[in-house]
Amino acid sequence: MALLTGIFWFILACMSRPFIPLHLQPESDIPLYAQLRDQMRALVHSGELLPGDRIPASRELANQLQIHRTTVATAYAELESEGLVQGFVGRGTYISESSAPREFTPPPREAGGVLRWEALFADERAGDGLSRLVPEVPEGTIAFISARPSEEFFPVDDVRTCANAVLKREGREILQLGASDGYGPLKQVLLEMLRAEGIAAHERQLLITDGCQQSLDLLAKAFLRPGDAVLVENPAYPGALSILSAARVRCLPAAVETNRSRQNYAGLDMRAVEAVLEQNRVKMILVTPDFQNPTGTTLPVSERQKLLELAMRHKVPIVEDHIYARLRLRGNPLSSLKAMDRNGIVIQIDSFSKVAFPGLRVGWCIGPERVIERLRLLKQSSDLHTDQLAQATLAEFVKRGMLEKHMKRMIRVYARRLEVFEKAVAKYLPRGVEWTRPDGGMSVWVTLPPGLDAGELLIHARERGVLFVPGRYFYFEHPQTNTLRLGFAGLEERDIVQGLAKLGSVIDTEMRKKQKGGRRAMVEHPQEARSRVALI
């Protein structure tokens, strides 16, 4: 039958369930590991595989399916990052308890197949790029994966005080429908903060949003039509790439140099920017001048000036992602593009997510009045306005000086972690590995020796209890598969040191294998795989 249909059927035996029906199509465009992952997921969702079921070891399954072990391992890794399966050292891999619907919910009766939903969807893919924001990290794992603030320092009592105060004082106003441009008191507080940073904006130049992700979404709605060209950093924040890809625009990547020796600074390559602008009609430039995610690089003032001049010459608006800028851990702050902007061509997006709390969805957007009014209308038709309890609470948090206090504290914590991180990196990562030296933000970018693959490395690192995000997830094109992002801000100092020691030893082992074994089969790295890890 397999031969007749061109589909290979494998009936596999595993411990607790006798058969797992899997059929992989080697001739398909979809990479094998993705087929495997999707079929396993479907088996879980359909109840063929139940919580607690053991699935075959990757080596075992690879043998039976006659595919490479790393293919199986990659599929398993992705299923694990989704929380669908869980590996236990020495005990094998199991379907997670949390993968099934809770006990009191009825079984997923999907009133089968009356409508072919896939055929009705407007696009073959949706919101590709982020997926599970909060991956399940197995106990005991040291996860350098996130660029989220460290929750153990959240001043929960301060937030509670603020929420209490604003509900007591202005509860009715907060709970009633609000203005689509934002809660007045928050806008005033932000305008003051911005003035201190050299940005003299008035209230009609400021829009409150649900965060930078929404600001980007609104900007895409306001400016971008399918086919428009947008200059993006390469690598870049995947959430931005996700929006641009959904908007069907052409992303023109300009390289972010991570090696200081190639130009005087590590950061967006201005010659690349100039070349892109000269050869294309670019609609928008998207840039993160400070502590860029994922590379951690910062654009020097001279290059900011150059970028502004280039944008002016080509009459292209700049969207400045300012989300990490306030997390400067050493050195003097640089003027933002918006503060340097004399011609009103910069739209700055920012948020409380990194400096305070991402669970409160509040960010903002500063730009020319006409742009802000357009974004306001789009904001309104997107979700009317941003949650007012969060807005009012954060306004109070800023007004009472609590944000400043919290930021000071976090900057001390992160600065210490960065210091520890850098010492450990220098100590444990083998010669030949390079890394960026960010002065702030939350992550460091690591470049392995050519030929080493971060995706493959992750499989071995995971076995040793260390996680990171392979660099390829951040590239729009020309992925450098020998890169990876390490978030340093979310881990305790001891874990940073232990994790890097382990990681160093894994890299060392792989480098030695490489030197001995010559060329090995590579893991597939489809664009699509991006959607299975946490990249925020």
Added chain:
Amino acid sequence: MALLTGIFWFILACMSRPFIPLHLQPESDIPLYAQLRDQMRALVHSGELLPGDRIPASRELANQLQIHRTTVATAYAELESEGLVQGFVGRGTYISESSAPREFTPPPREAGGVLRWEALFADERAGDGLSRLVPEVPEGTIAFISARPSEEFFPVDDVRTCANAVLKREGREILQLGASDGYGPLKQVLLEMLRAEGIAAHERQLLITDGCQQSLDLLAKAFLRPGDAVLVENPAYPGALSILSAARVRCLPAAVETNRSRQNYAGLDMRAVEAVLEQNRVKMILVTPDFQNPTGTTLPVSERQKLLELAMRHKVPIVEDHIYARLRLRGNPLSSLKAMDRNGIVIQIDSFSKVAFPGLRVGWCIGPERVIERLRLLKQSSDLHTDQLAQATLAEFVKRGMLEKHMKRMIRVYARRLEVFEKAVAKYLPRGVEWTRPDGGMSVWVTLPPGLDAGELLIHARERGVLFVPGRYFYFEHPQTNTLRLGFAGLEERDIVQGLAKLGSVIDTEMRKKQKGGRRAMVEHPQEARSRVALI
């Protein structure tokens, strides 16, 4: 010069500022009143007109510009609804104090004209349809304009108790980045509530959103391509029309009958639905079966069944807007389409906005798992996830029985108001005026005798201190200009009676004028004017 350029320049004298430069272009596509409004607004923004400046009386300006007085009055009315000008009975109309930037903000220096932003926008219009959500209502005015809950009954202390409890108990989790499908405890609470309503869904069939507006936006992103056909109620909620128009889909209107005598019920006309479905390839049906905004009509169970059958026959998904359904003020609740749906073709959207607090932006969406997963990805790339403090607070509010208590109370209040409203309507509105008899929701739909124009009526009503929303704002096409929406839920009983007495007398006067004066010049009613009033 005026003759040479084809532009009429009028130099006008008014009391406190000697000249107002206005130039109207009668030959333009833009209606005169809109030109006037926009130019006045520009004069305020540029500082030519200052807060406290008196502007000419509408009659005076109309004479000088040689245009109809209602044109000027309409422009003024819109500027007033924007909060830019303010009228005082007997004292004239003035530029509002709030129109200017606050004192400490620098003047709006827009770094003039380096980029032609309008040329960069992706579309000639954005998010048309809602505009100012919270219009400024002059003191002493009785405003039947909103369909918002009555804030004087907000149980602020209960909300504060809940916010406190959840921050104390799970503060760190709440403030940290969350799951894109929603906060777990809230999902569980909602699933329980839905089960009680005959909807057995599991957690992967439920997505938390920022409210129905966002649910609609996500549905449009998921399903609609430019040119797709969507069946909409006519009239309908303008926020939905706004999203559909931005998505460049073809809206195919099916009439909502407001006169019970034309069919056995007032509500969506099933013959119209059938005709649309038979003659078009419809991608989606958008319907509000209970207490539809704006008409207040409810679809009988037999017609719901018919709608489901029609949708099944034509294989078209139904999006059921359930936002008002829980506000049933009399009679027995009907099964929702989703509860009746045996084939998984209904996606139900709902929210806490009407039953609790619109300032907390939390709603949800129930549908087949494949649809919800698609929407989840889009939600994630739109704004990562919904605010967690709001989600957790509302989950607690439901769990503690506070929502039920609050709803019981509000239903008592609204039921009494509806009763008072209906008595007053019957007493004060002249013979020949018709209105719907909703059993719930927040608004009643009024039909004036043919030939009477609700837009014109509004000008006179405003002078008497009464506001309502002209019906034409709710139509996608074929606007019935003799209709209007009266929100009854947001006003105290005394105001309802007084307001309807005044409104009745204004209608009476206009009807008499009409009978005497024959045909009068009409106010322009461009689609575009929709964007200047509050329609939520």
